[in-house]
Amino acid sequence: MPSLPLTLVVITRNEAAKIARCLDSVPFAAEKLVVDSGSTDDTVAIAQAHGARVIHQDWLGFGPQRNFATTQGRNDWMLALDADEYLSPELAEEMQQELPALMAGDLAAASLRRHTLYMGQPMRWYRPAMGEKMARLYHRNRARWSDARVHESLRFDGRSITFKAPFLHDNNPSLVEKQLKVLLYSELKCRDWLDKNKPVRMWQTPFVFALAFLKDYVFRLGFLDGWRGYTIAQTAASYAAYKRMRYYEMRRNPASRDSAAAALTRSGLDH
Incomplete structure (x- = not known):
């Protein structure tokens, strides 16, 4: 060619x-x-x-x-x-x-x-x-x-x-790799939020989880793909909630930022 x-x-x-x-x-x-x-x-x-x-x-x-x-x-x-x-x-x-x-x-x-x-x-x-x-x-x-x-x-x-x-x-060859990626992506996203001094709104977290699940499972037709569709929707909703909880922790306990970075590095997940 x-x-x-x-x-x-x-x-x-x-x-x-x-x-x-x-x-x-x-x-x-x-x-x-x-x-x-x-x-x-x-x-x-x-x-x-x-x-x-x-x-x-x-x-x-x-x-x-x-x-x-x-x-x-x-x-x-x-x-x-x-x-x-x-x-x-x-x-x-x-x-x-x-x-x-x-x-x-x-x-x-x-x-x-x-x-x-x-x-x-x-x-x-x-x-x-x-x-x-x-x-x-x-x-x-x-x-x-x-x-x-x-x-x-x-x-x-x-x-x-x-x-x-x-x-x-x-x-993501397996859900293990997916969950590891969730940890890394959440950490990176929270660092971006810190740079922008985004307000902490933990009260939104339960609603964000529910809406993210509904969006992927119902409106994006995940339910038609059976249990694989359910898994995608649940994983996406968990990611949406976890990164907000992690951001709350970063703001409430700044020492957790370095601790988490070190843990990701030890696990080979720093990038």
């Missing part, structure tokens, strides 16, 4: 089981760039074996890490994927056909539709797993990632389009 002046960017840490599939799904990228923040497994060696240029950068937070990675590419056009994501063959073909004309114009960014595999199988009804639009292709002089430590987003003002075929997300 002919290459295009595009840099595939993947930020990693200990993604040896997934990185090859991600890199191989974009055969038309002229450059594959992996920005690694200290893997202790075979991520770096596997990435290099699959054609990636690997550079090290200590963890900055998701938004800043992506912005750093953007500056390291050799092309102005960037495609950002996570290690547990990969293009479907249909999307790879669509992008190969459409990108030359799009990249020659004034496009700022493009969104891709993400389909999620959960507990080893595709979701069938849960709406966020059935084509969630995510801006992942962008011109680095026309777009920038937000500086959020977690739940970052691509910001741009120019014209954008959306590709039709999906890319795939092999979400």
